[in-house]
Amino acid sequence: MGLELGKIKIKRFADGEIYVQLQESVRGCDVYLVQPTCPPANENLMELLIMIDACRRASAKNITAVIPYFGYARADRKTQGRESIAAKLVANLITEAGANRVLACDLHSGQSMGYFDIPVDHVYGQPVILDYLASKTICSDDLVVVSPDVGGVARARAFAKKLSDAPLAIVDKRRHGHNVAEVMNLIGDVKGKVAVMVDDMIDTAGTIAKGAALLHQEGAREVYACSTHAVFRYF
Structure with missing residues (x-):
């Protein structure tokens, strides 16, 4: 796209908590956050959620979470008793954090798109x-x-x-x-x-x-x- 990456500061506190601060204004902008939830999945997912929240609180116009690999997509249904449908939970977290749209590549199952209450663009490799x-x-x-x-x-x-x-x-x-x-x-x-x-x-x-x-x-x-x-x- 001929654009430079936006400036952002990310660090870890001593107890492992993630700190995120945008280093430039995103007010009124269309922001695209590129973050696959590949290993370490939990670290990358939490980082994405905090980045979305930071952009929302900085008055971004639209926030698109570009998630090439959507983790937890394998937990998309209950096959045994007392299991979590983690794919739906993660979709809820991304939505509640403030994302307006999600772009994902080759989701593990098509029904994962329906777990989001925001638009999802599904592209293929x-x-x-x-x-x-x-x-x-x-x-x-x-x-x-x-x-x-x-x-x-x-x-x-x-x-x-x-x-x-x-x-x-x-x-x-x-x-x-x-x-x-x-x-x-x-x-x-x-x-x-x-x-x-x-x-x-x-x-x-x-x-x-x-x-x-x-x-x-x-x-x-x-x-x-x-x-x-x-x-x-x-x-």
């Missing part, structure tokens, strides 16, 4: 991934799009349509706990094909790694893993 695959000049007859789990079938099917309606395969996995995945079976044919696994995020990479191993066992010639959000951390 798909065109970037498609351009990358096009640069590899893979024959369309050799491609098969793979969903790493049953929950991602709709996403993978939409992606396959953009790749000349490529065939679809599904990895059936059984999860024994959070961040623990075990691949059990493959639905579809990948023998001699270039398998493109599509997911919205890679966290521990357990699903992707085990899925890739299964695809090679089933005869895939090559395996590509495509993901918008690489939220894993190196240790």
